[in-house]
Amino acid sequence: MTRRRRRRFGTSLLRLFTVQGSWNYERMMGVGVGVAEEPLLRDLPGGVDGEAYRAAVARGTRFFNAHPYLAGLAVGAAARAEHEGVPPAQIERLRTALSGPLGSFGDRLVWAGWLPLLSALALAGVALGAGWMAVAGFLVLYNLGHVLLRSWALRAGWRHGARVAVALQTPVLQRASRLVGPAMAVASGFAFPLLARYLGEPLAPPGRIILAAVTGAGLLLLWWRPGHLTGVRLGLGVVAAALVAAWLWP
Amino acid sequence: VSLDVQLVLLLWGTLVGLDLVSVPQMMIARPIVAGTVAGLILGDLNTGLRLGVVLELFQLDVLPVGAARYPEYGPATVAAVSAAHLSAGGLGVGLGAVVGLFIGMLGGVSLHLLRRLNARAVHAAAPRLELGDTGALIRLHAASIARDGTRAALVTATGLALAWGTRVLGATLTPRGLTVLAAAAAGAALAAGTIGTLRLVGRGPGLRWFAVGLGGGVLAAWLR
Numbered sequence: 246m247t248r249r250r251r252r253r254f255g256t257s258l259l260r261l262f263t264v265q266g267s268w269n270y271e272r273m274m275g276v277g278v279g280v281a282e283e284p285l286l287r288d289l290p291g292g293v294d295g296e297a298y299r300a301a302v303a304r305g306t307r308f309f310n311a312h313p314y315l316a317g318l319a320v321g322a323a324a325r326a327e328h329e330g331v332p333p334a335q336i337e338r339l340r341t342a343l344s345g346p347l348g349s350f351g352d353r354l355v356w357a358g359w360l361p362l363l364s365a366l367a368l369a370g371v372a373l374g375a376g377w378m379a380v381a382g383f384l385v386l387y388n389l390g391h392v393l394l395r396s397w398a399l400r401a402g403w404r405h406g407a408r409v410a411v412a413l414q415t416p417v418l419q420r421a422s423r424l425v426g427p428a429m430a431v432a433s434g435f436a437f438p439l440l441a442r443y444l445g446e447p448l449a450p451p452g453r454i455i456l457a458a459v460t461g462a463g464l465l466l467l468w469w470r471p472g473h474l475t476g477v478r479l480g481l482g483v484v485a486a487a488l489v490a491a492w493l494w495p
Numbered sequence: 496v497s498l499d500v501q502l503v504l505l506l507w508g509t510l511v512g513l514d515l516v517s518v519p520q521m522m523i524a525r526p527i528v529a530g531t532v533a534g535l536i537l538g539d540l541n542t543g544l545r546l547g548v549v550l551e552l553f554q555l556d557v558l559p560v561g562a563a564r565y566p567e568y569g570p571a572t573v574a575a576v577s578a579a580h581l582s583a584g585g586l587g588v589g590l591g592a593v594v595g596l597f598i599g600m601l602g603g604v605s606l607h608l609l610r611r612l613n614a615r616a617v618h619a620a621a622p623r624l625e626l627g628d629t630g631a632l633i634r635l636h637a638a639s640i641a642r643d644g645t646r647a648a649l650v651t652a653t654g655l656a657l658a659w660g661t662r663v664l665g666a667t668l669t670p671r672g673l674t675v676l677a678a679a680a681a682g683a684a685l686a687a688g689t690i691g692t693l694r695l696v697g698r699g700p701g702l703r704w705f706a707v708g709l710g711g712g713v714l715a716a717w718l719r
Contacts, residue, residue, distance in 0.1 A: 262519040267639035269613035276617060276624075280636045283629060299627025306624045306632060313520060356558055357695045360522070365692075367527055368551060369712075371544055373719070380531045380547070388521050426696075427704040433692040434708025437685070438716040440548065444681040447545075448674055455678035456685075463686025471694075476556030476687025477566045480596045480680065484589065487679035491672030 253284040257320065258399055260284070264316045272308045278316055279306030285324035285403070301327040304336060311344055312351020314394045319343045321402020322409035331407055339407055350413055350422070355394070358425030363387045365432035372436065372443035459483055496537065496581060503536050504573055505651050511569035512647020516606070517640050524569035526550035526595075533576040543576045546591045549681060550575060552688030553596070558695070567602025570647055571595045574654025581658060582665030589676025590665050592684070598654040605646050613639050 264277035282305040289297040304323075311319060319340060326336050363383050370379025401412040441460070445453045463479055507529070515524040522528060527547040534543015550572045557565040575595030579587035616635060617624075623631035668676070696705045 263517060263636070263640060265520070266517040266643070267613055267617070267636045268516055269610050269617050269639075271614040271617050276632065276636055276639075279624075279632055283632065293629070302627035302629055302632065303625050352558075361555065361692065361695060364525065364527065364551060364555065368548060371527070371548055373715075376544060377531050377535070377540060380528055380544075383525075384522065384528060391521065426701055430696045430701045430704035431708035431711075433696070434705040434710075435712040435715070437689055437692075437709065438712035439719075440552070440688075441685055442716045442719065443548065444545075444685065445678075448678050448681075452674040452678040455675060456682045459679050459682025460685045460689075463683050464689060467686055467690040476553050476683075476691060477596055477599055479687060480553055480592065480683040481600070483679045483683040484593045484596065484676060487589065487676045488593070491668050491675050495669045495672055 250288070253287065254399065254403075256284040257281050257324075258317070258396060261317050261320065261395055261399060265313050272306065273310035274313065274316060275305075275307050275309040278309045278320055281316070282320045282324050285320070286327060289327060297327070300333065304333060304340075307337070307340070309340055309344060311347035312355060314355055314391060315347040315351040315398050317395055317398030318347060318402040318409055318412060321399045321404075322406055323402075325403050325406035329406060335407070339409075343409065346410070346413060354418075354422050354425060355391075358422070358429050359390055360387065362425060362429040362432050365429065365436040369432070369436040369439050372439035496577070500536060501577075501655060504533060504577055504655060505648065507532060507536060508570040508573040508651025508654065509644060509648040511573060512567065512602070512650060513640070513644055515567060515569055517643040524567075526554050526568045526572040529569045529572040530576050533573045534580075537576065537580045539576070539580045542579045542587065542591070545588050546575045546579055546595065547572060549588060549592055549684045550595050550599070552684035553599070555688040556691035558691075564607055565603055566596075566599035567606055567650070568595065568599045569602075570651040570654055571598035571602055573651055574598045574658050577655055578658035578661040581662050587665060587673065587677075589673060589678075589680045590661050590668075592680035593676070594654060594657050594661055598650065598657065601653065602650045605650055609643055609646050612642060 260281040264281055265274050267276040268274055279302060283302055286298050286301045286305070287293050289295060289301060291297055309319065322343070323336055323340060326339060363386055367379045367383035370382065402409050405412050445456050448456060463483065466474055467476070467479060511524050511529045514521060530543045530547025530550065531540070532543070534540040537543070550568050554568050559565060572595055575591035575598070578594040579591030582590045616638065620631050620635045665673070693705070696702055
């Protein structure tokens with residue numbers, strides 16, 4: 246890879262950190278993907294004034310949605326396909342085909358795995374007295390995985406081009422996807438009793454009874470009415486009722 | 496709290512609001528991070544950590560997939576820590592949660608409005624985008640990020656103003672009332688966090704792993 250192309254990869258990677266900056270209900274993250282792809286298209290035949298560049302930039306900005314950390318796979322793959330002269334209709338199909346798998350795989354790996362796993366560990370750390378160090382550890386570890394994933398996605402997309410689907414079969418990624426779910430479940434289970442103790446500690450005994458009662462009733466209500474009652478609604482309802490109780494029985 | 500500190504909180508809340516969706520998604524928007532740093536800014540780390548934990552538990556009930564609409568807890572946590580600090584410190588967790596949950600809802604609504612504004616801007620720029628006009632593309636993207644920054648600043652400022660007003664509310668409550676409020680908020684947070692996690696874990700083998708962790712957690716809590 247030439248020095249100039251490496252620099253353009255760097256620019257593209259940096260822009261990928263803003264990929265959802267213009268997220269909207271019309272093209273979802275399409276505009277952000279176009280912004281990230283643009284540096285990789287500058288050396289298409291004719292350069293930045295050429296027809297190939299303009300057509301590719303226009304295609305890059307159309308509707309697209311995926312997990313933001315894996316959007317680089319689509320960016321790299323589409324840019325490589327443009328350089329290889331793949332017909333425009335096929336590039337559009339490639340983007341459409343990638344949208345679903347990149348979304349569901351990323352959601353499973355990151356939003357439902359890596360993030361809640363580290364969040365649970367940080368919460369347990371705070372409950373065990375590690376304080377801000379548990380929070381700093383969360384930030385460092387999470388972003389190690391975050392930056393590696395974004396960087397790998399862009400490089401893998403460029404390497405595989407139109408055959409990018411094979412990148413998701415990478416053994417390391419598959420193993421991570423299999424392990425992160427159980428690890429998250431164990432860490433979360435471990436954290437909750439410690440959190441109950443941490444939150445109950447500063448309360449007088451009647452306060453602890455209220456805490457236990459509200460937790461139990463909240464669990465039942467949220468379990469009984471999924472989709473209707475969300476955590477934030479339950480929270481607002483409970484604190485409103487507690488405020489009224491606090492005023493009526495000071 | 497001096498004006499300088501309020502301005503630093505406003506800046507922190509704005510960065511936190513930008514982080515959630517726009518840039519760079521490094522999870523400073525998580526309540527546990529936003530609350531801890533807000534606590535450090537206010538010189539009240541303990542309150543920051545405690546409210547960070549409470550609102551992080553509410554956050555566990557949210558899965559930010561696709562075009563889902565959800566509360567925004569980052570700037571809300573900054574406001575919540577400020578409210579608790581101004582009102583009653585450690586016992587102000589409940590008052591902080593009131594502010595945090597309300598501002599979280601407001602933040603969620605503001606995100607929906609932002610996405611609609613972005614859609615309108617994209618619609619207006621569509622002819623130039625279809626011509627491959629790079630200048631128009633970059634301007635559109637940068638303007639959207641700036642719009643999100645403004646939104647995050649407004650949400651944080653509203654939260655900080657509400658936190659200031661909450662002092663009056665806090666003064667009307669006895670220590671017992673504050674305890675009831677704190678216990679209720681913590682209980683609702685534990686319930687929301689547990690249900691949100693169980694939804695991710697599912698009923699398959701994940702539930703067994705959760706039970707294993709739960710056993711270990713009970714043992715660790717008992718030994719402490």
